[in-house]
Amino acid sequence: MSGASLRPVADEFRVPPNLTDYEAARASFRWEDARDALAGLPDGAGLNIAHEAVDRHLTGERATRTAIRWLSKSDDVVEISYRELGERTSRFANVLDHLGVAPGDGVFLLLGRVPALYVAALGALKHRAVLTPLFAAFGPEPIRQRLELGHGRVLVTSRRLYERKVVPVRAQLPELAHVLIVDVDGEPPDGTLDLTALLEAASPSYAIGPTDPETPSLLHFTSGTTGTPKGAQHVHEAIVAHITTARFALDLHPDDIYWCTADPGWVTGTSYGIVAPLALGVTMLVDEAEYDTARWYHILEEQGVSVWYTAPTAIRRLMRAGDDALTGRDLSSLRFIASVGEPLNPAAVLWGRDTFGLPIHDNWWQTETGAIMVANFAAVDVKPGSMGLPVPGIEAAIVRRTGDEEDPEAELGVEILHEPDVEGELALKAGWPSMFRTYLGQPEHYARCFRDGWYLSGDLARRDADGYLWFLGRSDDVIKTAGHLIGPTEVEGVLTAHDAVVEAAVIGIPDEVAGEVVKAYVLLYPEEESTPELLRDLQGFARKRLGPAVAPREIVVAKSLPKTRSGKIMRRLLKARELGLDEGDLSTLESDVDDRSHGVTPGPDDEKGQT
Amino acid sequence: MTTDELRDVVLDALTRIAPETDPATLGPGEDLRDELDLDSMDELNLITALCQRLRIDIPEGDYPQLRTLDGAVAYLERRVSAATA
Numbered sequence: 064m065s066g067a068s069l070r071p072v073a074d075e076f077r078v079p080p081n082l083t084d085y086e087a088a089r090a091s092f093r094w095e096d097a098r099d100a101l102a103g104l105p106d107g108a109g110l111n112i113a114h115e116a117v118d119r120h121l122t123g124e125r126a127t128r129t130a131i132r133w134l135s136k137s138d139d140v141v142e143i144s145y146r147e148l149g150e151r152t153s154r155f156a157n158v159l160d161h162l163g164v165a166p167g168d169g170v171f172l173l174l175g176r177v178p179a180l181y182v183a184a185l186g187a188l189k190h191r192a193v194l195t196p197l198f199a200a201f202g203p204e205p206i207r208q209r210l211e212l213g214h215g216r217v218l219v220t221s222r223r224l225y226e227r228k229v230v231p232v233r234a235q236l237p238e239l240a241h242v243l244i245v246d247v248d249g250e251p252p253d254g255t256l257d258l259t260a261l262l263e264a265a266s267p268s269y270a271i272g273p274t275d276p277e278t279p280s281l282l283h284f285t286s287g288t289t290g291t292p293k294g295a296q297h298v299h300e301a302i303v304a305h306i307t308t309a310r311f312a313l314d315l316h317p318d319d320i321y322w323c324t325a326d327p328g329w330v331t332g333t334s335y336g337i338v339a340p341l342a343l344g345v346t347m348l349v350d351e352a353e354y355d356t357a358r359w360y361h362i363l364e365e366q367g368v369s370v371w372y373t374a375p376t377a378i379r380r381l382m383r384a385g386d387d388a389l390t391g392r393d394l395s396s397l398r399f400i401a402s403v404g405e406p407l408n409p410a411a412v413l414w415g416r417d418t419f420g421l422p423i424h425d426n427w428w429q430t431e432t433g434a435i436m437v438a439n440f441a442a443v444d445v446k447p448g449s450m451g452l453p454v455p456g457i458e459a460a461i462v463r464r465t466g467d468e469e470d471p472e473a474e475l476g477v478e479i480l481h482e483p484d485v486e487g488e489l490a491l492k493a494g495w496p497s498m499f500r501t502y503l504g505q506p507e508h509y510a511r512c513f514r515d516g517w518y519l520s521g522d523l524a525r526r527d528a529d530g531y532l533w534f535l536g537r538s539d540d541v542i543k544t545a546g547h548l549i550g551p552t553e554v555e556g557v558l559t560a561h562d563a564v565v566e567a568a569v570i571g572i573p574d575e576v577a578g579e580v581v582k583a584y585v586l587l588y589p590e591e592e593s594t595p596e597l598l599r600d601l602q603g604f605a606r607k608r609l610g611p612a613v614a615p616r617e618i619v620v621a622k623s624l625p626k627t628r629s630g631k632i633m634r635r636l637l638k639a640r641e642l643g644l645d646e647g648d649l650s651t652l653e654s655d656v657d658d659r660s661h662g663v664t665p666g667p668d669d670e671k672g673q674t
Numbered sequence: 675m676t677t678d679e680l681r682d683v684v685l686d687a688l689t690r691i692a693p694e695t696d697p698a699t700l701g702p703g704e705d706l707r708d709e710l711d712l713d714s715m716d717e718l719n720l721i722t723a724l725c726q727r728l729r730i731d732i733p734e735g736d737y738p739q740l741r742t743l744d745g746a747v748a749y750l751e752r753r754v755s756a757a758t759a
Binding site: 200227353354355356357358380383384385387388545576577580599600602603604606607610611612616 | 689690692693694695707711712713714715716717718719733734735737738
């Protein structure tokens, strides 16, 4: 199952790794020490992420260093020093203050990767507002839902995104008091303000107020199998874990040129695309453009990237492009590559070694964990295909849930599986600094994530005899596509809003680039005819509301959907059927599914099918 | 295949991927990804569809040439005529 491990050669390290002796670090590391090593706000006024990431650099030599080197779509390069970032973020915090935005209020960002995004993110944290960056490829419906659930009071966005994606839902968002447009160019659209003008009028100095480490900082939305997206609430203390893990798992050093390719709309792009690198004082690259093979190699070379944190989907695209794309390139600045989002296949790890002379270091974490929890490290053997070992300070276990969740009287617990190579659920001992503190407005869901002091990740894994963890799948129906989680009900809800659709079931099907892609099965009203035009209309309907990142890539009509006796759609059965069938053989699928279920009140055979 | 036919092939492929859009309203030099809200998976699917439809192979390095409607048509014209020459 596991090929040979890749052993790092000490002589080949260009800089000494932050973590050289894994076992010793595990034994000696204490979160309290990591916390004490941070500057903290002056006069013991607490711990604030923006202070650690920006303001604390302003008094020393680092003030003049480039914090953000921004590459625009049209190949402009804009350098923002730590000092400039300090001033701009202070201006933004003052703008919030003038607007009457209070600490604790929700500030949402809906932007491409432009400098204003980074300024607004850190300025909001200075002001102790609760920050939610949204993915700009979301459609109006996911945007509305998240703004509503997160009580968004302020939205920072562009004219284009506002007009396309916010205007259609603005009337449904009474709590959204201020929309700040970053690129007005003339008169701001009705009901919005010109952020550039506001920033110019604001003072460039802002004293961060007292920030208890437990003060809410970021609210990141994630998807579960059922219901609405869940807002995982993080606190300022998370910075302790961001810094620690960036040093250990990304081997970040202060002089690095660092490129995290993730969008801040996802947790990786915030924890490791804004907070951690700036807190360590590195120069971080931000590329406005979307993935492009030649562009990416060009950036790695020309910018002299030393540490690169990317995702399996992008790595597989690069692999597809072949070695020709690399001809004549000098990528010798690179010294560490890491990947996150979904398990990195062994071939990709080895491709990194063969192509760059560096294995790609996979790591694992979730929106809820706030920071990397399990990783392959620079100075530790890499087992291709494994997510690695727990970061020092993190205790991981493979567990099995005990007790019947349906029975309110039952005692719910976990059984820890100590034997190697046994499949179970990956659990983490609760209490690390970047652990989420609640699901906003859904405390009962939060409580269900913990048992006997363990956080239950919902990911199935095994641990080998050497302690390495191997991802096996999700324990629920959440879909992992291009490194992002998509909740099936969110998609199903939009599909069934279409006039022709009675019911919908959404699953992830394997895809060689994205890992999984979203596929939908829809049940039409009897009078509706399944035509290519209807399917196309439905596809457009879904994309318009959900955006390309969430909408199904494929929609097929089913005659019925398999269900449990209680009426829950058996997505797993659909998926098993899907994987066992030839692609595109819908007639078989339809009749197959039809044979085994009978609409809303299926027979007992349905339960047997669920394996 | 004529230029107009190739343009129809591209528009048809775009409409299949993003039926909510009207690619016919695209400006000649506008970035398809921005204008039609396509993500990188959409782009990959578009190019795969064009490869299948026209029985050509498009290397990754050429993708940037297909990011506008006119660019895509011009690129495909060159490739298709080279393949049949």
